[in-house]
Amino acid sequence: MDELVTRIVNAAGITPDMARDSIGIIFNFLQNEVPEEMNSLIATIPGAAEIIAQHSEDAPASGGFLGSLMGMMGGGGGLMGLAGELSSAGLGMGDMHTVGHELFAILRETAGDEAVGRITSAIPGLSQFI
Numbered sequence: 001m002d003e004l005v006t007r008i009v010n011a012a013g014i015t016p017d018m019a020r021d022s023i024g025i026i027f028n029f030l031q032n033e034v035p036e037e038m039n040s041l042i043a044t045i046p047g048a049a050e051i052i053a054q055h056s057e058d059a060p061a062s063g064g065f066l067g068s069l070m071g072m073m074g075g076g077g078g079l080m081g082l083a084g085e086l087s088s089a090g091l092g093m094g095d096m097h098t099v100g101h102e103l104f105a106i107l108r109e110t111a112g113d114e115a116v117g118r119i120t121s122a123i124p125g126l127s128q129f130i
Contacts, residue, residue, distance in 0.1 A: 001047025004106060011102040012095050021089040022099045024055030029082045034122045041111050079125050097129060104130040 001023075008019040031038045031052055042048040086096050108116045120127040 001045070001051060004045065004047070004103075007106060008099055008102055012091075012098040014091070014095060014099070018090050019099070020051065021055070022086060022091060023103065024051045025082065025085045025089060026100065026103055027052045028055045029085075030119060030123075034119050037115060037119050037122070041107060041115065044110050079123070079129070100130050 001020075004023060005016055005019045008014070008023065009016055012019070014022070027038070027042075027048060031042070042052065083093075083096060086099075091099065104116060104120075107119075120130065
């Protein structure tokens with residue numbers, strides 16, 4: 001997990017804590033959206049299961065301002081909910097794009113294009129952000 005955090009820190013210019021939180025938020029989101037695909041990926045990334053478990057226990061209930069706004073509009077999930085959680089973790093839109101791009105590059109290196117393709121095709125709109 002340290003290598004993953006370091007790559008995210010170097011790519012996005014964020015702190016290690018922000019990188020860990022971002023990885024946890026994104027992995028937790030993906031685990032909820034495409035559990036069958038993520039189960040095999042989690043096994044190949046050292047520390048991934050632990051960071052997902054930690055984020056699941058520590059995740060803020062509201063999702064910040066954006067999460068609250070989506071909740072009032074009857075939404076709150078999907079990519080907008082993910083963006084709200086990442087915003088609450090201190091990431092701006094540019095940071096979110098950089099973190100997502102780097103994280104999915106790492107997933108491609110680990111699991112291959114086919115596995116990442118199955119993940120991105122299962123979540124509408126995700127491919128435009130990675």
